[in-house]
Amino acid sequence: MKTQIFACLVAAALPLTVNAQTPHFKAGEYTATAEGIHGPVEVKVTFSNNAIKDIRILKQTETEGIGTVAATELPKKIIDAQSTKINGIAGATITSKAIFSAANKCIEQAGADPALLTPVAIKNRAGAKSLFADMVVVGGGGSGMAATIEGRMRGLNVILVEKMPYIGGAAAISGGQVVAQGSKLQKAYGSTKDSPESMMEDFLANGHNLNDKLMLSLYAHNVGGTIDWLHEKVGVKFIPNNLPFLAEYTHRRALEFEGGAKTMAAHLRKVIGENGAKVLYNTRVQSLITDEKGNVTGVKAVDNNGVTYTITSKATLLTTGGFGNNKSMLSEPVKSALYYGPVSSTGDGHQMGMKLNAGTQLMQYGKRYPNGIEVSPGIAKSTIYANVGAFGQAGILVDVNGKRFVNEKASNRHILDPMMKTPNKQAYVFMDEDSWKAFYKRLPETGVSHEDTGKYLNNDGKTAPLFVKGRTIKEAAQKAGINADNLAHTVARYNSFVKAQKDSDFGRPEQYMKKEISSEGPYYIVEQKPRFATTMGGLLTNDKLNVVRKDGSVIGNLYAAGELVGGTMGDDSPAGANVGWALTSGKFAADQIADKLTK
Known part of the structure; x- marks a missing residue:
């Protein structure tokens, strides 16, 4: 996934005092x-x-x-x-x-x-406001943006409340691929034999059959229409004729956003800015308002200036994302993995729902990837697309003993599982010069700048993240702390497989074995550590995405969508699935609300 992590700072100004003396500048x-x-x-x-x-x-x-x-x-x-x-x-x-x-x-x-420039005093603008909406959407990630757009298209008065100073959430920093099973574009680009049933089989296999089959069926039967809606009515553009190979799927079913996830999110922001929805930025929903029967009638919120909002609504849709940035809600092994998701993923919607006795499922699971670099303690950035570049040349994955342990083109899940069985529970991308060039070219796609890459290489393995360069295999291996003799043997064995056009050890596909690892240096090694952003568990919902209590009863007028809804993926999500679910469930929830309110 293209993803990147920033530590959180509070956007509101600190308490300020008046300057002790007037500063003097050279005008x-x-x-x-x-x-x-x-x-x-x-x-x-x-x-x-x-x-x-x-x-x-x-x-x-x-x-x-x-x-x-x-x-x-x-x-x-x-x-x-x-x-x-x-x-x-x-x-x-x-x-x-x-x-x-x-x-x-x-x-x-x-x-x-x-x-010496002490901040001047800023007037407190605290107050109270009362607002009304047909639908209040809590959280402006992929599902919240999709719901807001569809709600306005259906004629609803929509208020979107976002605690951050911008909307986009995890969807805006995702890898840029999206599941498109059943869409017109999937068929137009050559994948004509896919089906909801095939998609469900693949998701169940990837999620260890722990998936909520009701939510998965909802996803599989509605994602194609959502992609058509995004393309034809919302104006989101996709890379033409591109259905990339993804190991998790038996059919090519993922499209790529033109310009990546950030461009898609920027377009959705533009649409929301023009469609009449009211957006409250820097405003955090603190609680749900309920009537005497337990039905939700709106939300209480406060912004960074201290202004409190009472928003009365006919329907409340929670789209607050996951809880990856809230350690107190995480379980091992996810809790120990490097985090690379948005700072806003603190489980607000989960906690609001649980206060109303909402049911939850699969809260112990999170989506881990095997391709992180530790850019600061506990914080990761991704090399997933850089790896694609390297493996398109002659890059290989090895463990600390210098041995290959996996088919490098396997799914993330099938790379992660054996990686966690290696001696230090991590891996290393080993590259010759051509593989490094392909790797280096794609690093910025996931937020690793070429400037930072230069710094990492200059550190030469002395500090994290581990990026090393050596004139010989032995020199590179020694800098990385890898068994040099074994690595040299591994390189020779891999090259013999390339000559034979058959990977007898792990079955790497022939189309990714076109080049031998060069006999001449330099060589490069980059660390690979488990990283995670997306939580798999969340609130229980019914077939209309109403939130359901532990006893099975529906919480009136309360809906949920996106990562907040638990179970769709099982214990792991395949490529392009999370943003696809966010957009699909957001639109679907808005349609259920509009259908109910416009009867």
Whole structure:
């Protein structure tokens, strides 16, 4: 999955005090740059003799919907506070730090010390507001965005409440593939023999038959129509004629978003911005409102300025995502895996539902991938598409003993399971120069910038994440702590399989065995550790996505969709499945609500 992780900062301003003395600047315009997550962020700051008058972001290539919000909002916050000693934007730590750093350089050029600029007081705008909606959607990830769009298309008055300063959630930073079984595009691109039954069989096999079959059937019978809706009515674009090979599936059934997940999410944001839905950003729902019969009649929420909202609604749809960023809700082995998901995944909807005695299932499971690098303690980034590039050349996976242990083109699940049986429960991608070039080219697709890659290589295995380069197999192996003699033997054995066009050890497909590993260096080794973002468990729902209590009764007017709904995937999700489920269940829930309200 293309995914990337940012540590959370509170978006609201800290309690502030008035400056002890008026600052003095050399009036004029100054520019400076600092490194963001995807490259340099260039900032221009304009000063009068005693104030920061204007801040412009001249250049940035940050993540759409996360980093770009920081680029939009932080300049005004700095000007209001007349200081960079404020909190950044929630979920955009790296971009926020880059803007602060560049602004501080400009302050220094203007002859002042940024550390001495105490933030000025900002007026508290707390108050109370009452709102009404046909449908209130809690959470603006993939399912929340799909529900908001479909709700407006069906004529509903929709309020979307999002605790972050942007919408997009996990869907915006997903791998960019989406299940499209039964869609017109799947058939048009050559996969004509797929079926809901085949999809369900594949999902059950991947999920160890633990799947909620009712939810899985709902998914399999509605995903095709959802993809058609996205393409034909919402305007989401897909890469033409592209149904990539994915080991989890017996048929090619995944499409790729044109421009990736970030472009898809940006388009959905644009549609929501134009379709009349009211969106409350930086606003966290604190509780559900119920009547004397236990039916949900709306939500209570508060924003970062202290404004409280009472939103009365005919239907409430929870689309709050998972709980991967809430350690207290996680179980082992997921709890110990590196996390790479959104900071917003804290289980808010799960907790609200459980307070109303909602049933849950499969809460102990999370989707783990075998292709993470540890960019900071406990935090991962993905190399999944970089690996695809390497394995398209002559890259192989080895364990710490220098031995292959798996078919590199197997499903994530079938790579992870044997990887967890290796001596140190991790693996290593071993690459010659051509494989490295293919790997390196695709690293930015999952948020690993080429600038950071250069730093990792320069560290040469001395600090995490482990990226090493050696002139010989032995030198690279020794730097990585891998058995060099075994690795040399493994390379020779793999090359013999390439010559024979048959992987006698693990059955790597012939189309991915076109090149031998070069006999000449340099060689590269990159760590592979388990990473996780998506939780598999959640609330119980019925065939209309109404939330169901432990005793089987329906909680009136309360619906759920997306990752919050438990069981669809079983204990593991195949490629493209999570974003597909989010979009499908979000639209489906909105249709159920619209059908009920417009009878």
